[in-house]
Amino acid sequence: MFNKKILAYLRFLPVQLFFGLLLCTWIPYLFFDWDYLTQGFDKASTFNILISATLTLLTLFTLNLIRQFPGINSTSYILPVFLFWFIIIFALAELTHFPFSFIYYCLSSVCLLSYLFIVNIINRRYEVQTLAYIPVGRALNMPEQVPSADWLKLDTTNLDQYVNGIVTDLHSYDLTADWQEFIANKTLQGIPVYHHRNIRESLTGRVRINHMYENELGSLLPCENYMLIKYCLDILIILLLLPFTLIIFLLTAIAIKREDGGKVFYVQSRVGYRGEIIKVYKFRSMREASKEVLTVDNDDRITKVGKFIRKTRVDELPQFLNVIKGEMSLIGPRAEFIDFAVKLEQQVPFFNYRHIVKPGISGWAQVNQGYATGAEETQLKIEYDFYYIKHISFTLDLLIFFRTIHTTLTGFGAR
Known part of the structure; x- marks a missing residue:
């Protein structure tokens, strides 16, 4: 014992x-x-x-x-x-x-x-949590929505086993007086009670947006002091990595040129900070085409060298120049194609809000999900982006930095 x-x-x-x-x-x-x-x-x-x-x-x-x-x-x-x-x-x-x-x-x-x-x-x-949930309102399907926890459904106000917390929809009209008394008693006993949205966000790393007032995203402006510190850290990291990246730059340029003799760099127009259009620099990883289209799995336009540099994210390294110019950050939401962004504005609620921070070479959505193409995948990506914006901090950026190293080594999410 x-x-x-x-x-x-x-x-x-x-x-x-x-x-x-x-x-x-x-x-x-x-x-x-x-x-x-x-x-x-x-x-x-x-x-x-x-x-x-x-x-x-x-x-x-x-x-x-x-x-x-x-x-x-x-x-x-x-x-x-x-x-x-x-x-x-x-x-x-x-x-x-x-x-x-x-x-x-x-x-x-x-x-x-x-x-x-x-x-x-x-x-x-001790990581796996046992959570009891009151099946009312939007908390009806918590086990399906958040499978990472062990769930106990409460059909009555009797709870005779240990749980880490109780989850319900605190805004639901179906939360009767008996349930409210039950919640009050359990709170007095030291058992935390969570609103379904908060526990879903904390366990999935995503913020679901149906109405702006639900998460008050409109009032969540990133701290200007931290954004300045973040920019200074970006520059410092780039300078520290410069001796290594210059070697990678040289070897990558030679490999691209030797494969098909085409251009080494590729410039794309993307939507950047606060909706401004920026020119994003990348190593060319695909055969040149007359029109930009989204990349799909096993895209036959990708060259042999391109397949490797996309998997290891080396193709993103020229974006260090965008970071130095202040157009991008090392960590942030992915900068989208202009045409794709216009479509998403019509399909995804509050999509434009992700432009409240600078786009990044890596980000919370990229390391959790990888690249997204379809509308459903994009919806999840936006939820990850909103989580990052809501919780932006040095700690979260540090986590993404280490996770980016992991995804670079494993090639997670590459297309």
């Missing part, structure tokens, strides 16, 4: 941080150096502990922030997040000439990586 309680407490970030710092700073010394027991910590030992503790804190904090967003399989983020902070901290330590031991740093990192997978197993045990 004691062991089970300890494991349950490991769900909480402060406990994870305590054990993480203890294990990842102390255990390496068992294999590395025992002199500190008699002589105390010297300057090098202090720096060893400092960089190890920094790596542990930043990695655990980042993974904890990522887990808060819906539809996240945290297992796939452990390695990229760990490697990201491992490289950043090591580079900073080298640049500042800290007297630290690389062997100790590696031993500590192995301990941390092992610890992260153990914590992840414990977290996943």
Whole structure:
């Protein structure tokens, strides 16, 4: 019983941080150096502990922030997040000439990586939620709409098992006085009660829009201060990646030119920030045609080189120029073709609202769904875009950044 309680407490970030710092700073010394027991910590030992503790804190904090967003399989983020902070901290330590031991740093990192997978197993045990729902109004079909949770249908006001929360349509006229009393009693007992729209949004990562007032999107303008910080971060990341991207640019240009001798770059007119028309730059991945049409699965216009660069998203790299010009961001809703955008304005409610932020090279819809072509897929994409606009933050952008790395490696959603 004691062991089970300890494991349950490991769900909480402060406990994870305590054990993480203890294990990842102390255990390496068992294999590395025992002199500190008699002589105390010297300057090098202090720096060893400092960089190890920094790596542990930043990695655990980042993974904890990522887990808060819906539809996240945290297992796939452990390695990229760990490697990201491992490289950043090591580079900073080298640049500042800290007297630290690389062997100790590696031993500590192995301990941390092992610890992260153990914590992840414990977290996943508690990730699936059991939710009871009152089948009235728009909450009638919650199990079909949100299959990621375990659902318990309430036909009566008797609830004799543990649930993580109760879901219903709080605006429904079918919510009788008995149900309202039931909700009040369960709230007093500490069981949270959710409106169907809020729980659907938090578990699917999408915002469904039928009426503007439902989510008050008209009043949700992105914070101007964060948008300025976001632009500065975009420029900083592009500059840091420049030595690597220049090599990729050169190799890609040579490959495209050698394959068919055509143009290396392709310029497309797209709808950008606040509906303005922008010229988007891409590596040419298809045979040139007289008219722009949407790409479909197994499109025979795609070249051999084009198939590879589209799968790995290398064809998007020239859009760094659009980002530098301030027309786009690294993260944001996808910029649409003009003709396609005009059609969507007529078919999808409040489609234009997605232009309230700059379009991005990658985005919440792209990493969750991939490219969309039909009206039904596009409707889902818009719901993902609205979720991003509603919850835009550094944390969400960081999640999309790591998820973009994952989709780049796997080729998810490429056409």
